[in-house]
Amino acid sequence: MDSRLATSIAKLILKRLAVAxxxxxxxxxxxxxxxxxxxxxALAELKQDPRISQETVNRLREQYGLDRPWLARYGxxxxxxxxxxxxxxxxxxxxxxxxxxxxxxxxxxLSLTATFFALLIALPLGALAAKRRGSWLDRxxxxxxxxxxxxxxxxxxxxxxxxxxxxxLFPIGNVRSLNVxxxxxxxxxxxxxxxxxxxxVVMSLPLIAVYLRQTRAGLLExxxxxxxxxxxxxxxxxxxxxxxxxxxxxxxxxxxxxxYAIAALLSGSVIVETVMAWPGIGQLAVNATRxxxxxxxxxxxxxxxxxxxxxxxxxxxxxxxxxPRLRETFSTKPHEGTRR
Amino acid sequence: MGLxxxxxxxxxxxxxxxxxxxxxxxxxxxxxFLPPTRLHFFxxxxxxxxxxxxxxxRITDRLMFLYDEERTQTYPxxxxxxxxxxxxxxxxxxxxHLLGIEGSENVPRxxxxxxxxxxxxxxARLLYAGQISLVIGPIGLLLAYLIGICVGALSGYFGGLLxxxxxxxxxVVMSLPTLILILxxxxxxxxxxxxxxxATMMITIFAAVGWAEVARLTRNLALAERxxxxxxSAVSLGANNVRIIARHVLxxxxxxxxxxxxxxxxxFILAEITLSxxxxxxxxxxxxxxxxxxxxxxxxxxxxxxxxxxxxxxxFLTALAFQLIGERREDSxxx
Numbered sequence: 001m002d003s004r005l006a007t008s009i010a011k012l013i014l015k016r017l018a019v020a021x022x023x024x025x026x027x028x029x030x031x032x033x034x035x036x037x038x039x040x041x042a043l044a045e046l047k048q049d050p051r052i053s054q055e056t057v058n059r060l061r062e063q064y065g066l067d068r069p070w071l072a073r074y075g076x077x078x079x080x081x082x083x084x085x086x087x088x089x090x091x092x093x094x095x096x097x098x099x100x101x102x103x104x105x106x107x108x109x110l111s112l113t114a115t116f117f118a119l120l121i122a123l124p125l126g127a128l129a130a131k132r133r134g135s136w137l138d139r140x141x142x143x144x145x146x147x148x149x150x151x152x153x154x155x156x157x158x159x160x161x162x163x164x165x166x167x168x169l170f171p172i173g174n175v176r177s178l179n180v181x182x183x184x185x186x187x188x189x190x191x192x193x194x195x196x197x198x199x200x201v202v203m204s205l206p207l208i209a210v211y212l213r214q215t216r217a218g219l220l221e222x223x224x225x226x227x228x229x230x231x232x233x234x235x236x237x238x239x240x241x242x243x244x245x246x247x248x249x250x251x252x253x254x255x256x257x258x259x260y261a262i263a264a265l266l267s268g269s270v271i272v273e274t275v276m277a278w279p280g281i282g283q284l285a286v287n288a289t290r291x292x293x294x295x296x297x298x299x300x301x302x303x304x305x306x307x308x309x310x311x312x313x314x315x316x317x318x319x320x321x322x323x324p325r326l327r328e329t330f331s332t333k334p335h336e337g338t339r340r
Numbered sequence: 341m342g343l344x345x346x347x348x349x350x351x352x353x354x355x356x357x358x359x360x361x362x363x364x365x366x367x368x369x370x371x372x373f374l375p376p377t378r379l380h381f382f383x384x385x386x387x388x389x390x391x392x393x394x395x396x397x398r399i400t401d402r403l404m405f406l407y408d409e410e411r412t413q414t415y416p417x418x419x420x421x422x423x424x425x426x427x428x429x430x431x432x433x434x435x436x437h438l439l440g441i442e443g444s445e446n447v448p449r450x451x452x453x454x455x456x457x458x459x460x461x462x463x464a465r466l467l468y469a470g471q472i473s474l475v476i477g478p479i480g481l482l483l484a485y486l487i488g489i490c491v492g493a494l495s496g497y498f499g500g501l502l503x504x505x506x507x508x509x510x511x512v513v514m515s516l517p518t519l520i521l522i523l524x525x526x527x528x529x530x531x532x533x534x535x536x537x538x539a540t541m542m543i544t545i546f547a548a549v550g551w552a553e554v555a556r557l558t559r560n561l562a563l564a565e566r567x568x569x570x571x572x573s574a575v576s577l578g579a580n581n582v583r584i585i586a587r588h589v590l591x592x593x594x595x596x597x598x599x600x601x602x603x604x605x606x607x608f609i610l611a612e613i614t615l616s617x618x619x620x621x622x623x624x625x626x627x628x629x630x631x632x633x634x635x636x637x638x639x640x641x642x643x644x645x646x647x648x649x650x651x652x653x654x655x656f657l658t659a660l661a662f663q664l665i666g667e668r669r670e671d672s673x674x675x
Contacts, residue, residue: 150662152613158642166643172639274617289527308516
């Protein structure tokens with residue numbers, strides 16, 4: 001790695017870290033205050049149960065620290081988090097880290113597979129559409145992107161459910177069948193893929209549309225540039241022109257998009273996981289909202305915030321790799337992207 | 341095209357009470373999961389009726405809710421029938437319906453899109469739900485725009501410390517994925533809320549989540565406008581800051597703001613639908629497209645009662661319409 005690249009990446013990371021730490025603190029404080037602003041807590045339902053005495057409820061409240069003022073609880077929560085302890089789930093009676101651990105893996109598996117699918121389909125198809133602008137292929141992909149951009153994930157997920165229920169080709173819900181062991185045998189891996197396939201396709205369809213559009217638009221712009229004409233005039237093959245010359249320039253906005261797509265994936269996974277019963281953190285967040293499970297909700301909020309920041313950092317670091325010009329004049333302000 | 345689709349959806353929802361034979365709450369408990377009523381022109385003897393009629397449904401399978409028709413008596417469908425009462429635009433009570441079956445007691449019901457598990461008219465619920473699903477999101481977004489434009493204009497116009505404080509605040513809001521943020525805000529409200537509170541709650545949440553992006557957009561636009569000659573000349577003419585922002589700067593940055601509105605409106609409409617779908621938004625007996633989808637996602641319903649899936653079409657059409665509008669605005673902005 002050339003040294004200028006290394007220093008500029010190190011600088012970027014330091015700069016982001018300096019912003020990220022106060023940001024995360026502020027996010028945690030605001031979310032903690034918000035969640036505590038609501039009347040009623042996780043024990044409110046217990047209180048209405050005549051079989052449980054007021055003393056028991058009071059004791060439980062004390063045990064969970066729900067009787068103290070929220071700022072004191074925030075302090076306790078924060079000191080716990082700094083030691084890697086996110087508290088104990090109020091509805092599941094398990095440490096939050098245990099509860100989230102496996103689910104985070106499931107969400108990442110789903111999101112990464114979806115991204116992989118999307119790139120696998122969108123990049124070549126987008127390049128082809130740009131190359132044969134105005135052809136039937138271009139028009140067909142254009143129409144498909146419009147439809148898939150305007151099909152909300154909730155609709156996609158339900159259509160997928162109907163498909164699975166009517167054809168019986170795909171299992172619905174969960175990461176593996178109950179009768180299949182969780183090991184590295186071929187049967188287990190196949191079964192895992194079988195469960196993953198449909199949710200991953202639902203997650204990836206809107207992504208395909210976004211990437212495809214960007215690839216096509218970016219390549220079209222680049223292909224009209226002078227240096228492409230020069231490359232062609234040199235007698236380079238069309239493949240070399242696109243893969244060596246055009247693709248590098250066209251990749252830049254795509255990389256930025258990739259970083260921000262992480263946010264989109266997390267929002268999207270809430271819906272897909274809930275509709276298709278995929279046990280990830282999105283589903284957990286919804287359940288935590290329903291049960292007022294504050295420690296779990298806080299943990300999910302913090303994880304998503306960290307993932308967003310990492311995603312943006314990754315996008316900018318990749319950008320530095322792809323575009324040498326940025327390394328020299330590295331004095332960037334945070335990128336201005338759009339969320340979905 | 342997009343506008344036409346959207347206008348149709350809004351008009352249908354607005355006149356929902358009149359267009360459907362029943363209101364969204366009345367239950368026909370003896371006919372749950374009734375498929376859409378079939379219109380007939382020929383009776384059992386082969387006689388032709390110029391006025392279409394329906395037969396009374398008869399349940400044949402009480403487990404699966406299968407029906408056939410009692411072909412003994414015909415019930416003609418008529419225009420402008422008195423029936424169940426509803427409210428025009430939410431406050432003028434009326435009981436006139438566009439189409440229906442004459443006679444009040446013991447006539448079969450006319451369900452264009454069948455009934456749900458409680459025997460409620462799906463079409464009536466669909467249009468009534470439209471009044472909620474198509475309205476709450478945009479109102480929340482409007483409020484977000486009001487706040488965002490004020491914050492952004494102040495921030496961009498005055499700059500300095502005010503600018504950094506306001507923009508850092510916006511960044512905190514924007515650093516979380518929209519839906520997670522909405523769920524966190526939702527946790528600040530009690531779990532079960534009355535139908536009246538639901539609208540207020542959602543509008544508050546959407547405003548609290550949506551203002552940041554608007555503020556940043558407005559700020560960046562205002563920043564670019566501030567140095568232009570017309571602002572300088574307005575200052576030299578002695579106009580005060582409020583006047584310059586409101587009369588000169590804002591009208592000049594109107595177009596990108598409107599485009600952004602068209603692009604973000606579906607996000608908030610979908611957010612309402614999603615919250616209701618997840619069971620933390622609109623609650624029974626009110627209806628939203630989200631709660632209707634939640635009713636439909638049950639496996640046996642998915643398999644057997646296709647008419648329960650009609651809200652999917654409405655949600656898709658709404659998203660498509662906004663996408664078309666947004667793209668047209670973007671095109672005209674770049675060309």
